[in-house]
Amino acid sequence: MEDRLPSIIEVGDVLVSIDIFREKFCCDLDACHGECCVEGDAGAPVTIDEVAAIEDAVETVWPGLTASAQAVIDRQGVAYTDEEGDLVTSIVGGKDCVFTCHEGGCCFCALEKAYREGSIKFCKPISCALYPIREVALSNGTVGLNYHQWDVCRAAMAKGRETGMPVYRFLKEPLIRRFGAGWYSMLEEAADELKRMGMI
Incomplete structure (x- = not known):
């Protein structure tokens, strides 16, 4: 049953990985000291x-x-x-x-x-601000958003789990900067629907 569930959903004209809703993330500079730079x-x-x-x-x-x-x-x-x-x-x-x-x-x-x-x-570059979300340009002209796991961010993943902070909420500001407040509202609506369906 689990592997029949979609791994990607469409929010506006953007394809979004379910992991962006499901995974937890919150930068912990005290632990990583900005290693990603x-x-x-x-x-x-x-x-x-x-x-x-x-x-x-x-x-x-x-x-x-x-x-x-x-x-x-x-x-x-x-x-x-x-x-x-x-x-x-x-x-x-x-x-x-x-x-x-x-x-x-x-x-x-x-x-x-x-x-x-x-x-x-x-x-700073939007690619930096959006991390751990990676934006990809698809062949049909649309945009996809994927969650990227990197070992240097293990402290951020741990802090995200401790605080219950999903990736999409941690990155609210840069997501609005990139796609607009209206699109982010649709993203939140999608998150609510995924919760209702028991998918996240």
């Missing part, structure tokens, strides 16, 4: 518009970047095309995002820090 073998996916916004913000955040990050940006810019053909933020030493800054033993995004201080208007 410095792990992996490629930068964060970005759009052309985001690259332009980041380029506008570079001068403001520049003093907070490491010398290595500044050298990478000087050499190849704020973004590059990775081996899979995706446009991603530039990285240092094969892993650290160039916009990683360290403070109090934690890694932070220099862009987000400047945004929250009111210094720039761009927060």
Whole structure:
């Protein structure tokens, strides 16, 4: 019976994995120290518009970047095309995002820090803000949202289970930023229906 249940539902014109409703997640910086900013073998996916916004913000955040990050940006810019053909933020030493800054033993995004201080208007790439949701462009032109599990986020998964925080609720702000408040209301309605049906 369980494996006959749908694993994906349609919310507006977006295909959403049931795991986004079912799985629990809540970032725990005290435990992970922002490890997601410095792990992996490629930068964060970005759009052309985001690259332009980041380029506008570079001068403001520049003093907070490491010398290595500044050298990478000087050499190849704020973004590059990775081996899979995706446009991603530039990285240092094969892993650290160039916009990683360290403070109090934690890694932070220099862009987000400047945004929250009111210094720039761009927060950070939507791909970063949406994590652990990964957005995929489908061949028919629609968008899919999948839940991605990464070992560096095990503390966030544990905290999510402790607090009962589902992924879609933890990411309310970036989901609204990406798809709009009206779409998020439909997502909440879908969650209520899935609960009613005993699927989550």
